[in-house]
Amino acid sequence: xxxxxxxxxxxxxxxxxxxxxxxxxxxxxxxxxxxxxxxxxxxxxxxxxxxxxxxxxxxxxxxxxxxxxxxxxxxxxxxxxxxxxxxxxxxxxxxxxxxxxxxxxxxxxxxxxxxxxxxxxxxxxxxxxxxxxxxxxxxxxxxxxxxxxxxxxxxxxxxxxxxxxxxxxxxxxxxxxxxxxxxxxxxxxxxxxxxxxxxxxxxxxxxxxxxxxxxxxxxxxxxxxxxxxxxxxxxxxxxxxxxxx
Amino acid sequence: xxxxxxxxxxxxxxxxxxxxxxxxxxxxxxxxxxxxxxxxxxxxxxxxxxxxxxxxxxxxxxxxxxxxxxxxxxxxxxxxxxxxxxxxxxxxxxxxxxxxxxxxxxxxxxxxxxxxxxxxxxxxxxxxxxxxxxxxxxxxxxxxxxxxxxxxxxxxxxxxxxxxxxxxxxxxxxxxxxxxxxxxxxxxxxxxxxxxxxxxxxxxxxxxxxxxxxxxxxxxxxxxxxxxxxxxxxxxxxxxxxxxxxxxxxxxxxxxxxxxxxxxxxxxxxxxxxxxxxxxxxxxxxxxxxxxxxxxxxxxxxxxxxxxxxxxxxxxxxxxxxxxxxxxxxxxxxxxxxxxxxxxxxxxxxxxxxxxxxxxxxxxxxxxxxxxxxxxxxxxxxxxxxxxxxxxxxxxxxxxxxxxxxxxxxxxxxxxxxxxxxxxxxxxxxxxxxxxxxxxxxxxxxxxxxxxxxxxxxxxxxxxxxxxxxxxxxxxxxxxxxxxxxxxxxxxxxxxxxx
Numbered sequence: 103x104x105x106x107x108x109x110x111x112x113x114x115x116x117x118x119x120x121x122x123x124x125x126x127x128x129x130x131x132x133x134x135x136x137x138x139x140x141x142x143x144x145x146x147x148x149x150x151x152x153x154x155x156x157x158x159x160x161x162x163x164x165x166x167x168x169x170x171x172x173x174x175x176x177x178x179x180x181x182x183x184x185x186x187x188x189x190x191x192x193x194x195x196x197x198x199x200x201x202x203x204x205x206x207x208x209x210x211x212x213x214x215x216x217x218x219x220x221x222x223x224x225x226x227x228x229x230x231x232x233x234x235x236x237x238x239x240x241x242x243x244x245x246x247x248x249x250x251x252x253x254x255x256x257x258x259x260x261x262x263x264x265x266x267x268x269x270x271x272x273x274x275x276x277x278x279x280x281x282x283x284x285x286x287x288x289x290x291x292x293x294x295x296x297x298x299x300x301x302x303x304x305x306x307x308x309x310x311x312x313x314x315x316x317x318x319x320x321x322x323x324x325x326x327x328x329x330x331x332x333x334x335x336x337x338x339x340x341x342x343x344x345x346x347x
Numbered sequence: 348x349x350x351x352x353x354x355x356x357x358x359x360x361x362x363x364x365x366x367x368x369x370x371x372x373x374x375x376x377x378x379x380x381x382x383x384x385x386x387x388x389x390x391x392x393x394x395x396x397x398x399x400x401x402x403x404x405x406x407x408x409x410x411x412x413x414x415x416x417x418x419x420x421x422x423x424x425x426x427x428x429x430x431x432x433x434x435x436x437x438x439x440x441x442x443x444x445x446x447x448x449x450x451x452x453x454x455x456x457x458x459x460x461x462x463x464x465x466x467x468x469x470x471x472x473x474x475x476x477x478x479x480x481x482x483x484x485x486x487x488x489x490x491x492x493x494x495x496x497x498x499x500x501x502x503x504x505x506x507x508x509x510x511x512x513x514x515x516x517x518x519x520x521x522x523x524x525x526x527x528x529x530x531x532x533x534x535x536x537x538x539x540x541x542x543x544x545x546x547x548x549x550x551x552x553x554x555x556x557x558x559x560x561x562x563x564x565x566x567x568x569x570x571x572x573x574x575x576x577x578x579x580x581x582x583x584x585x586x587x588x589x590x591x592x593x594x595x596x597x598x599x600x601x602x603x604x605x606x607x608x609x610x611x612x613x614x615x616x617x618x619x620x621x622x623x624x625x626x627x628x629x630x631x632x633x634x635x636x637x638x639x640x641x642x643x644x645x646x647x648x649x650x651x652x653x654x655x656x657x658x659x660x661x662x663x664x665x666x667x668x669x670x671x672x673x674x675x676x677x678x679x680x681x682x683x684x685x686x687x688x689x690x691x692x693x694x695x696x697x698x699x700x701x702x703x704x705x706x707x708x709x710x711x712x713x714x715x716x717x718x719x720x721x722x723x724x725x726x727x728x729x730x731x732x733x734x735x736x737x738x739x740x741x742x743x744x745x746x747x748x749x750x751x752x753x754x755x756x757x758x759x760x761x762x763x764x765x766x767x768x769x770x771x772x773x774x775x776x777x778x779x780x781x782x783x784x785x786x787x788x789x790x791x792x793x794x795x796x797x798x799x800x801x802x803x804x805x806x807x808x809x810x811x812x813x814x815x816x817x818x819x820x821x822x823x824x825x826x827x828x829x830x831x832x833x834x835x836x837x838x839x840x841x842x843x844x845x846x
Contacts, residue, residue, distance in 0.1 A: 200755050
């Protein structure tokens with residue numbers, strides 16, 4: 103009898119855990135971060151950026167990779183606010199610290215971890231995510247499996263640290279246990295025919311997956327430490343999509 | 348009451364040579380080395396000494412005395428090396444052993460002798476073991492280093508000077524036994540002072556006038572009125588804990604329990620004294636006589652058992668217990684006061700945050716090596732490779748603000764990579780460039796921004812940087828090295844990617 107009771111309890115507990123894994127308890131846990139995300143804000147569950155969760159970014163070429171780094175830096179800047187500290191973990195670091203200040207991140211508040219062995223990489227990201235004193239952990243990996251990503255997501259949920267996982271040139275788009283999947287690609291400068299030269303960074307932000315939210319695609323530019331929506335001549339429908347999303 | 352043992356090796360280097368080359372045993376040979384254009388004897392074997400060959404003789408004279416004499420080149424540093432090794436060996440008798448150049452050791456045997464069943468047995472054991480390993484050796488014990496030294500080298504039969512009886516032991520000895528300089532000794536012999544008892548009762552003022560303060564100091568040291576310095580080869584760790592085991596330990600959980608106990612002992616002591624460790628070594632002595640050690644470092648003074656244990660936890664699998672570990676020793680060689688050093692980082696209000704991050708970095712470093720974590724501060728250089736400075740510590744703050752007046756790429760290549768360009772107009776950005784087999788057609792460009800080499804650091808050509816955008820919107824940082832010349836076309840490089 104006792105064992106039957108234990109089993110029932112266990113099942114009940116597991117059910118509760120599964121629910122929490124599916125993001126049911128999200129609302130109470132996720133705090134509001136700065137409103138700098140502009141148009142994208144509406145896509146999130148209850149209009150709040152999911153903090154304390156894993157975000158997955160996918161990039162397939164150098165241009166996308168650089169745009170993704172910029173976007174992640176901007177997000178990290180919002181998460182760190184004035185006094186946060188961010189950990190940037192990767193194998194082959196190309197990020198140029200002085201450039202982070204363009205995206206609202208004080209470069210001296212970022213601690214770079216240059217991992218030498220691939221088998222240490224995920225361990226280090228996880229260890230970083232468990233440290234509650236950090237505001238965000240940015241990890242650059244190539245491949246990650248579902249199980250490994252779930253470990254990271256659990257670490258995020260326990261510590262309430264936000265993880266930004268950048269998958270550079272993954273072999274396959276296998277699903278991972280992250281609340282969002284983003285893809286950021288650069289956009290050419292347009293609409294300034296009278297002005298020569300290159301304008302603000304412009305990105306096509308695609309939110310491919312979001313748990314309990316509304317996936318969508320936005321064309322934004324990074325202007326004055328904020329993301330601002332842009333409407334280009336060839337895609338007038340983007341604005342509506344944004345409204346709908 | 349302090350007790351010191353002086354050990355004297357009358358034939359240190361020659362004994363060593365006999366050990367290495369057994370065929371020399373029982374023969375006459377000398378160790379000699381060139382000095383002022385002559386080859387001078389530095390040490391002579393007992394047989395050679397019996398024939399009247401002494402230290403300081405010219406080797407040619409010695410050969411004349413004994414034609415069969417073998418002259419071997421002397422290694423000037425050998426004695427010190429040997430003494431160091433021997434002193435380490437004597438650590439089994441006392442934790443405090445010092446070398447006494449050129450031919451002796453000094454042990455601080457205070458409180459150690461009862462473990463061998465008394466002073467006589469202690470001394471006998473040392474002498475027997477050293478003799479057994481092939482060294483001619485004499486040893487003596489007294490309350491002061493100087494008295495032990497004198498009795499060891501000049502005493503007739505007495506080996507142990509009873510506590511407080513230094514004066515009686517010294518009386519019949521010659522003045523040389525006081526380690527005086529040769530000029531003073533000569534003067535004493537001239538005056539007929541062949542034994543210490545002839546002058547030891549004289550008034551100090553008289554002795555000082557005749558022989559100087561040095562004699563009084565030496566006498567005082569021998570009698571115990573004046574303190575004599577003692578420099579042990581292995582200074583004791585002020586923070587060290589030992590944990591002997593009844594049964595040898597061979598499993599990881601066993602090691603963990605031992606470690607936990609040791610850390611608790613160490614940390615409770617550290618907390619009491621307001622200190623924190625920066626480096627901790629765990630030494631595991633195995634029953635087969637081998638020793639295994641693991642070491643951890645922390646980036647700030649820490650006395651937290653949990654944190655230190657976590658750092659060691661990563662290293663426990665690397666300890667090979669083999670047949671078992673019988674003794675664990677935990678040493679903290681680097682200790683710092685635990686001040687209020689923690690509140691400066693990043694001006695974060697909560698000191699806890701600082702500690703947590705430092706602990707995290709310690710764990711990462713413990714796993715993958717010291718040079719994985721970097722933090723950067725601005726440096727006042729325009730040259731992109733030099734415009735960041737690695738922060739020395741977590742506390743360091745930027746001295747100057749980060750510059751944002753010029754565009755800088757979010758990704759910078761480690762080394763600029765060569766690209767092929769088609770640039771029809773000099774001093775204009777190129778029309779297109781090819782990098783890694785891909786052609787990028789440039790639609791927009793900013794620049795140039797000329798960055799010169801800083802001549803006081805490095806000579807070289809300047810770079811003209813352009814920010815360019817291709818048709819897909821990807822933005823690059825490319826530069827031309829040097830000027831357009833008549834004969835050669837300048838080279839172009841890609842150096843980074845903008846977001």
